[in-house]
Amino acid sequence: MAQKSKKKPTRVKERKKKVLEALEKLGRDVYDQLAHKEFPKVSLPSRSTSNICYDPVLRQYVLGEKTSIRSARNIRHVRPFTQLIWVASFVHTLIKEGRTSTLRDVYYSAQAYDIEFSDQQESDDIITDLETVISFAREDFNVFPEERSAIFGDLTIEYTVPGYEGRRINLTMHPDGVMIGPALTSAEFVECKADKVIVIEKGAMFTRFIEEGAFKRFNAILVHTAGQPPRATRRLIRRLNQELGLPVYIFTDGDPWGMHIAMVIISGSANAAHLRELTTPDAKWAGVWASDIVKYKLPSDPLQDVDIKRLHELREDPRYSGKLWQREIKTFLKIKKKSEQEAFSRYGLSYIVDKYVPDKLKELG
């Protein structure tokens, strides 16, 4: 069923190696300082809002120059310093053993080591500190979220997880979509016959695209985000774009929340300003635009106060300064309506695949 590979995997394993090196460097630095009879300390870029700024070249939020020092010399720092080093050691073991964990699991695991966290928020914060220190996302050190999204298309991957190393599957294999979890995220791309990526917010539309054979017709890899995509999925979309050179089109509901799902895939979030390689700056939001609601006479619901408030916020957001975004925000505020992806079913179940998507792909070039 799955074939053994002959060629050596590269990118993913190399990345894991870099993560291990970063963790080991952190540990060595602590030892070196102790050997020199110094109180060990680490330096962290500050994540306070005053140090988060939008970088128009990278097209994402980044951290500024401010750093803070966490030192074992300072009695108030001893606790978070110890916690940070423990988390680094814990995830180092995870990677070494090819295991994964979740934020919740890390919190409970600490108790096995008599490391105290007063609640999960405290351990989550320390995990973010570690991301900041080593400049890798927690998924890179095997800490995954609960939510899962899915992928489908003519891409052959090769696993790198223990027990499956070298095995390959093609992502058209399961017509309900292939789950994006730790094993898929850490897989190498071996062969891809698709020439674009279509990212879809809703499960109903994802299934529709598979059933209607849209992946063949558009020669596309389909990614189902299940709402705001987990970061592992955002990184996977970036890899499809950067490693395979595939253009990315994002289809969401036609409302400020759907629009923002697209934006976070394209330009990331302020929360992840301390990280790179989660964004896909060249990805395109392909709809449902406010202007589509008018153009296709879609069934719609009136915007609620909370939607309107959100639109006003987004209008001022530096990520939304582009022409398309400003035009669509303006149109939403003018028509005061929103529509879901499923609204196209109004013209029959296959309309979205037969008419809307081809029109959009043509329009966006």
Added chain:
Amino acid sequence: MAQKSKKKPTRVKERKKKVLEALEKLGRDVYDQLAHKEFPKVSLPSRSTSNICYDPVLRQYVLGEKTSIRSARNIRHVRPFTQLIWVASFVHTLIKEGRTSTLRDVYYSAQAYDIEFSDQQESDDIITDLETVISFAREDFNVFPEERSAIFGDLTIEYTVPGYEGRRINLTMHPDGVMIGPALTSAEFVECKADKVIVIEKGAMFTRFIEEGAFKRFNAILVHTAGQPPRATRRLIRRLNQELGLPVYIFTDGDPWGMHIAMVIISGSANAAHLRELTTPDAKWAGVWASDIVKYKLPSDPLQDVDIKRLHELREDPRYSGKLWQREIKTFLKIKKKSEQEAFSRYGLSYIVDKYVPDKLKELG
């Protein structure tokens, strides 16, 4: 990759045939009445709470004897009668064409036929009416929910969906778990090497069980419910139990909500009293029990008022009259604590697989 099958699929195709027959009978009855110059009508078992009772033999809620008549003669019935017949015709086409849909999609699709629903609640209710009339769940007539859960284990399935007919995959193929969607739900079971089913509430634990090789050690098929399982997943669990004769063990969080996830898999819900074949009466709730919190000295959180209120409700619920359930409800109320599945990580990541699950399987026989 996937092999072509030689033998004819049976159970699933036969079931779809029965659903089609039930829909066609409904249509023929309407035509016959019209041919006899009668106003067409349908008879529906009443779903009012006074007509829902617990059947201790079936070990699930069922509808009583009361029925109501929906007749085109009654001006107030014309609208829901027309809607019902349209939904029946729409899903008949879905099955014929091997397509699926969602509740939301059905709501929008109606507009293509000039059938009016004032909101989605109205179309959802009509879909439930159709379930009641033909005694099949909406998943049987290809209307699926958004949520997806997952399965993993040594079971080979054969697809029946268009484009994949006769293709087979083994459910150990993707180590993130195989999504339970329309294609998996409608697949035939071809060969199973596992001898039990372990149902798991949390994604973290599901991944842990795969990573630690627990599916091999316990020779089990793993099912991830992702909280309260969608009905398609409940039916799949039932099929694993009834078609393959596998015992089913359910592991949830140790709180009233986890306990109730197990109960709904075992005995169903009052909402689905009009349906059969969604329950697995012989499945066992294997933990986390309240008594496990004490026995294993698990990290815990205090019960909230809402948890305590829920426990008092469940204590009076006829589904909870068994000894184990009453004992555990009493223990929860006594210790006033709850614990999550991940709490076992307190003893190391593999403790749950090395110690807890083997103990439990032994205890439950």
